[in-house]
């Protein structure tokens with residue numbers, strides 16, 4: 261990384277912002293186009309050299325990091341509008357008790373007074389949810405791009421009254437996480453769409469693992485090669501054309517060129533069809549188009565390599581956060597014999613089978629990792645019966661015959677389950693004192709809801725169990 265970018269990437273947000281302003285002023289000068297062109301060429305040359313160097317040495321490259329930073333300064337991501345007040349909707353992966361219970365087979369965490377790290381927060385959309393959904397948490401967010409962070413800070417200022425007290429932003433690279441600027445460890449780390457854009461995803465993940473507290477969980481999202489076949493070809497096509505004219509690294513030109521290519525291709529062209537059917541809606545914004553098609557650095561994974569990544573991180577793989585995506589029943593459910601054979605495979609092989617048979621479905625991997633000690637067994641009967649049942653904050657609607665689960669999917673409840681769930685909700689409303697709350701056994705007896713049906717509610721993520 262060059263001196264200036266190194267300064268931007270390793271200092272606090274405030275300093276990062278001022279150095280970014282200095283850079284902008286420079287580019288606004290009389291020779292700005294020439295300077296920009298020179299800088300782009302320098303970056304591209306450095307990028308190619310560094311990629312070769314990295315292949316040969318396995319070392320993370322500063323020049324590639326600088327190129328990524330330039331992309332996100334040009335096109336901060338995600339380009340969601342800034343609005344006043346709380347964000348709409350709900351993503352349970354950002355609600356710590358629900359995410360924890362999902363990972364810990366229905367158990368609620370001991371506390372909600374936690375520390376959250378949003379790694380590579382971009383323009384702060386995820387950060388905003390993390391702050392709103394976890395009112396007792398201390399949230400820390402960092403990103404490589406000062407441009408993205410300016411927007412993130414503005415987003416949080418508009419959305420949260422006391423945002424300066426609730427969230428701290430840092431401008432830094434994931435590879436500098438051990439420099440002491442962000443102190444301590446975190447109960448949950450959110451890292452969506454980041455490490456696959458670094459020169460060394462495993463090293464990046466290991467840096468995050470060091471910041472995870474024992475018993476903590478890490479939610480991560482990386483790209484999958486299976487569903488990005490067309491994207492990779494279009495990326496390569498744009499790069500080929502830009503390289504020939506020396507404009508590789510000029511991201512605005514790359515976006516214009518990419519859009520022109522799509523417009524020119526015949527309608528039946530595979531790349532064009534995929535863009536139209538799957539991505540075009542999101543890609544109306546140039547920032548999203550750029551993130552997809554003119555990115556200087558992208559690593560894609562498949563099931564075996566994502567498992568290897570998880571295993572080498574030193575953390576424990578807990579499962580996909582979108583497990584339905586890997587349900588082989590979608591594909592083979594109408595052939596009993598094939599289903600039986602598929603179900604005899606190990607989890608990893610069965611997921612691989614889904615990826616092989618249905619590549620379009622697998623465009624990314626999102627999963628949870630944990631640092632031990634972390635509970636890995638199902639709740640025992642005693643844990644369920646002696647525990648305090650709680651209705652999930654991410655279930656939609658009051659307990660009734662048909663409600664929506666945390667993924668907004670409909671679940672139908674039996675009459676006994678409805679009675680049980682209604683009592684769970686009523687009990688929580690009647691007192692905040694945990695010592696006065698009813699245990700599962702008591703509610704089971706008063707509602708006549710059998711244990712196996714209560715377990716189904718837990719399994720569906722509608723009821724969680726708090727240790728007394």
Ligand SMILES: C[S@@+](CC[C@H](N)C(=O)[O-])C[C@H]1O[C@@H](n2cnc3c(N)ncnc32)[C@H](O)[C@@H]1O
Pocket residue numbers: 325328329332337338379380381382383384385386402403404405408432433434435451452453454457458551
């Ligand atoms: C696709 S965006 C994702 C933003 C955000 N996590 C989200 O999901 O909305 C990727 C972000 O990762 C950041 N990033 C890339 N490499 C990084 C690095 N080495 N250290 C810190 N952040 C990095 C980029 O600046 C960019 O804002």
